Amino acid sequence: MNRVLFxxxxxxxxxxxxxxxxxxAYKPEYIVITGGPSLIEWEKFKKVPHDHWWANFVRASxxxxxxxxxxxGDDALITWLVYKPGYIRRGSHQEKRDLIPExxxxxxxxxxxxxxxxxxxxxxxxxxxxxxRDAVKIANLEYFGHSNRACFxxxxxxxxxxxxxxxxxxTELSKISRDIFSSNSFIKSWGCHTGESMSKLWRxxxxxxxxxxxxxxxxxxxxxxxxxxxxxxxxxxxxN
Numbered sequence: 001m002n003r004v005l006f007x008x009x010x011x012x013x014x015x016x017x018x019x020x021x022x023x024x025a026y027k028p029e030y031i032v033i034t035g036g037p038s039l040i041e042w043e044k045f046k047k048v049p050h051d052h053w054w055a056n057f058v059r060a061s062x063x064x065x066x067x068x069x070x071x072x073g074d075d076a077l078i079t080w081l082v083y084k085p086g087y088i089r090r091g092s093h094q095e096k097r098d099l100i101p102e103x104x105x106x107x108x109x110x111x112x113x114x115x116x117x118x119x120x121x122x123x124x125x126x127x128x129x130x131x132x133r134d135a136v137k138i139a140n141l142e143y144f145g146h147s148n149r150a151c152f153x154x155x156x157x158x159x160x161x162x163x164x165x166x167x168x169x170x171t172e173l174s175k176i177s178r179d180i181f182s183s184n185s186f187i188k189s190w191g192c193h194t195g196e197s198m199s200k201l202w203r204x205x206x207x208x209x210x211x212x213x214x215x216x217x218x219x220x221x222x223x224x225x226x227x228x229x230x231x232x233x234x235x236x237x238x239x240n
Contacts, residue, residue: 086155151169
């Protein structure tokens with residue numbers, strides 16, 4: 001075999017190997033993240049109080065989990081990440097009952113992989129390595145909970161009045177690995193204001209677009225079939 005043919009053969013082998021790597025099939029994972037509710041004892045004095053119903057974010061998440069299951073089939077890997085301390089605290093204060101079994105009943109109904117997290121680091125750890133990311137990539141990631149323009153606030157007005165002690169800030173997004181997502185992942189924050197700043201830094205940190213709201217979002221009307229949180233003002237919009 002002459003040198004030209006040998007070089008051509010090596011090139012074809014290299015191209016074939018590259019194509020096989022590019023065509024590697026990853027199992028998709030569909031993730032819903034649910035933050036905790038506020039405590040009415042602090043919110044009831046405000047002009048626009050939050051979370052009269054403890055299940056605002058759980059109900060919105062439930063509807064989305066059902067859609068993901070019906071759309072992707074019984075074998076799809078659907079993971080529900082829930083900020084547990086917020087529901088323990090709300091249950092012990094207002095509802096006077098254990099809310100965790102009610103969350104678990106949603107998980108059982110839609111056969112999701114339920115993961116409770118207690119800190120932002122536990123959330124990040126799951127996203128980065130909770131599944132073997134060499135075989136499973138995140139195809140869908142959605143957040144239901146309190147937020148502002150710069151962060152997800154998992155415990156807003158739940159542990160301290162009108163504030164948060166557990167959050168994921170836009171300056172911390174580089175802790176999320178860039179290679180955990182499938183190409184063209186669907187990512188959306190259903191919280192308030194995240195389209196005003198956090199969406200931009202999310203894309204810079206992860207390489208993925210995140211849809212977020214400019215303005216507030218409205219979680220009322222959640223008994224309607226096929227309901228999703230809506231923009232809270234006439235001049236609000238979704239952006240990425």
